[in-house]
Amino acid sequence: MGGIYQKGGVVGSCGHGAGAFADVKLKDGHYMVKGKKVAGFPNSTEKEKSWAKQGTLLPFLVEERLRENGAIIINKDNVADKHDVISDQRIVSTMFLPSSALVAKEMLGLIESN
Numbered sequence: 001m002g003g004i005y006q007k008g009g010v011v012g013s014c015g016h017g018a019g020a021f022a023d024v025k026l027k028d029g030h031y032m033v034k035g036k037k038v039a040g041f042p043n044s045t046e047k048e049k050s051w052a053k054q055g056t057l058l059p060f061l062v063e064e065r066l067r068e069n070g071a072i073i074i075n076k077d078n079v080a081d082k083h084d085v086i087s088d089q090r091i092v093s094t095m096f097l098p099s100s101a102l103v104a105k106e107m108l109g110l111i112e113s114n
Helices: 002-006 015-022 043-048 050-055 062-068 097-113
Strands: 011-014 037-039 072-074 086-088 091-094
Touching: 011 015, 011 097, 015 037, 015 062, 015 091, 037 086, 037 091, 043 050, 043 062, 062 072, 091 097
Parallel strands: 011 091, 037 072
Antiparallel strands: 086 091
8 A cells, every 4th residue: 555655656444444554664664644633433433333332343443543543633623524524635435334435436537648
């Protein structure tokens, strides 16, 4: 994923998928998400909803790991609609899976504009 991004490509995710971005390092040694707005599955939902398995679906909390690695977290506290798509420097993300078509549309728009 880091290779795609470093070559000018667009990467995207929905919900827990943002966890795949969390630990990606670029050639300069910085995390790909550092200083970028990223949405991912929120800690509050992980911990409060039984269907989210109280934060045990992954070996880490997505929002927490993104924050640790320098991302500017976009979550239900700072977005108008929980299905909003966040796009920052070719990283496209949203908090929840039902917004996947919107993420794909945004990614295609970015690809076509280059």
